[in-house]
Amino acid sequence: MDYVLTVLLPQLLHGLVFGAALGLLALGLTVIFGLLGVMNFAHGELYMLGAYAGIVVIGVTHSFWVALIAAPILVGIVAAVTEVATLRPIYRREPLYGLILTFGLALVFREGARQIWGGDMRRILPPFTGSTPLLGMTYPNYRLFLLAASSVILLALWLFFTRTRAGIVVRAAVQDAEMLDGLGVDVRRVFTLTFAASGALAALAGLLLAPVFTVYPQMGVEMILLAFIVVILGGMGSMGGSVVAAFVIGVAQSLFSLWMNPQRVAIAIFGIMIVVLIVRPRGLFGREGVLE
């Protein structure tokens, strides 16, 4: 019983905290794929830029809370500009070009960030410190906040996608992009807005996780692979699926590190991924035919 309390449950909590933020990141990725048919390799870099934007805003306003609003907006603008300039021309081409193009974008963003802000690690101090005695250890308050904030945002997004007209339209379009045209909607504008929103979400995730993981140019590279896995597991184009999968992966990662060397955990996760791709490529909730 003691083991469950002092080791298992805290580990579970770690997993949920991480899974929540991962969900924010993966959600943007899946929406982009569903709607634009592009697997955005630069998504990790938008996440990274969110953290750096946060540093800039905090530097000016000294407020983490202001940054939480301003940084995603800034990155959203960058994403929108990028989409118009580089992605729009290639929608009609094979999706492989999208992969390669976003790979190039990732390089530019990553190196650009390194040039502007330097390669060393930066810290963003959590807006509040202190910890709560919880489950036999003292758990940092900020991580609890992270879990709460991510969950609230995910909930808000769910409401948007299920209760508002705009949300329903986008959701349907993610399932079937061609339908948008039929509705008389300005497709190009929707694409740009969605890409911008996806970037803003990634940026938000980046900023929220920054006080825990610190900020450095490579931080996106490490997350992007995990985000891909979540999206595939959840089902490409299924938003609910991505969120569920994010929690699953977050918790799995956390629990696995109890029983195997934490370094090998990645292998287990990848293993799961391969099995899923082989046996049920559409993932948990994806729709058939996307990859089959």
Added chain:
Amino acid sequence: MRKMTWLLVLASVAAAGAGMTAPALSQSKVVKIGDLGSKVGVFEGYGKYQTMFMQMAVEELNAKGGVLGHKVEMISEDDETKPAPAVRKAEKLILQDDVKLLVGAVSSGATMAVMDVTKKHKTIHWNAVSCAEFMRTTKFHKYYFSNQPDSRMQANGLAKYIVDKMGKKVYIFYTDYAMGQSDGRQFKTALEKIGGEVVGVAGAPLDTKDFSPWFGAINQAQPDVLFLAFAGTDSLRLMTQLHSFGMTKKYKLAGIDCFLLQQDLPAIAEPMEGFVQLAHYSAYNADKQMAAFNERFKKKFGVDGNIMAGAYDGVLFWAAAVEKAKSFDADKVEAALEGMCLDNTHVGRQCIRKEDHQVIMDMHLYQVKGGKNLPIARLEGKDTIGEPMVGKDPVEGFTWEIKKK
């Protein structure tokens, strides 16, 4: 489009050609030395300071007329903290730039890879920061010199203090690559030999972003002391996270000399409070020579120095040996360096031991108080250096197993 093909081919040839003829006829009598290290990434702090300390030494040498009448020129390269680029850059420095001294690298893995290159091409190789235990044992070659206290030396000096003054039960947490594994091994051996109890060991990969998965096990083991063998940005992250989980107050802290650099301390002064380490440099050491040296560095670069000061000494040693041997030839310089002693280093008298080319120098135990690492004891060089073990396996008979008491 055919034009494009030829354009591209011509461009490549031109680039290659331009690069090749670039080593132009420079002015007379210049000798080059190489500065190889991590200029970017997790160990950036060490690499950049290595460059600064070397620069200081080079300028002082040139002010006195250079070495053997030659002006000293320093060429810096980044090894990306990985063995493969380190080897490439080392080859470039040696084969293309013809350096007579190579200082580097920072990461033990990179240093060991570079040792193969310097051995093959017979270049004097000085290391001032890598502390894996293989460099002066199994991988040792005659052109290699070091004034970094390696894991064995640190363990010899620090283990006793830990067991006597801090606590018998120690948990060893290390960074899982050459350096960290080496520290883990040597400290476990040393601690157990003098009656301490190692209640747990764990390793986290280099560049881990979240260390909390390991905290559960640490808490379960209930140690008195948490011994940490990490470096660079990993240390910053680790301390921040340990602090947010309340563990920095719960356990006493100790670690290796390169755990945290001078310049990073102020940012995490509170988490680091009470941390004990063995090192050869601190900007807050009242020792006259060290303080004066730090002032000189500060005047030049505007910041305090750190443990990379060894690189400064390395250049000075090399220059003195070249003068003594009246030649840049590696074999002659190597012979001159053996047994050589210098007094004008950053920490007083340093002597190079003949058997394994390791520098014997006095060191201090430091404890972090109020964001500064202040000396709490002085250790003589001969007490920490340990037996020369060239060619012998330093980890023979070692086991990671935790002996349950």
Added chain:
Amino acid sequence: MKSVGWRALLVFAVLALVPLVPGMSRYYLLLAFDALLFGAIAMSLDLLMGYTGLVSFGHAAFYGLGAYATAIVMERGVLSIWVCVAFALLVVGLYALVVSYFATARRGIYFALLTLIFAEVVYTVFRYTQAFGGSDGIQGLPDATLLPGVAIDTPLRKYYLVLAYLAVAYVVCRVIVTSHFGRVLVAIRENEDRARFLGYNVQRYKMGACMVSALLTGLGGAIYPMRSAFATPDLMLWTESGEFIISVMIGGLGTLVGPVIGGAFFTILRDKVSSVVDWYFIVIGGVLIVIVLFMPRGLLGLRRLFARRTGGAAA
């Protein structure tokens, strides 16, 4: 062989004479080695990307596995190049068999994703397994021997080694591309369904292309430790796979020769520029973006594409 052509022979003759160029130092010979190796691997990737239309984001795994195979053999004292190569081909072949079987099962970006993830597994395994040297890899390898007593120890000999490899790779690729098999690959690239309706077992052909590409890349990986004296996990990073793709894109999809030049150009550029300027990745990323937007077939590809079209390939 008529498929090889006199132009190719001429180029190889020129390349063979490179060591005689005045001013050619040991350092430059090694750089030439790297350039040609990278170019050859890019060429074998082109067989998959340009001709069959499958983008592999996991090619670095084939490369790295070949390197580790050689390293593991040499570490145990067996220095014969033939043993190393044979073992590497075996290892890479087995891995490629598994990956290609599953990756070609479905369509679209599925292939890219699966090759990527398989490669990540391989990378993780090698990086975190101490038996393979962990993150530092296997280092300090001796020189390989061609025949008992004849070691490949000087940069000159290493250069000719890579030239031999390039020749082999080129011949293999040319033969495939000009054969019936090669034409079916192009047909699959153009319209997979049509090829299937015509009765071709599409998966088999894709697997074949993938295997050949993988084996050639693995061969390149196998001879790398003979120059560098080490094998490290970084050889298998997906960013390394990305660099192969960049080389192919620069040089030109579907041309074979283009990627060789692209790969060589990329290697030389990286070496020269990285010493002077550290933001060259921005340039590389930018070049990639520009190529995708305006010159999707690479610098050389467009012309060849048209030539092929009018030459009457797939119906």
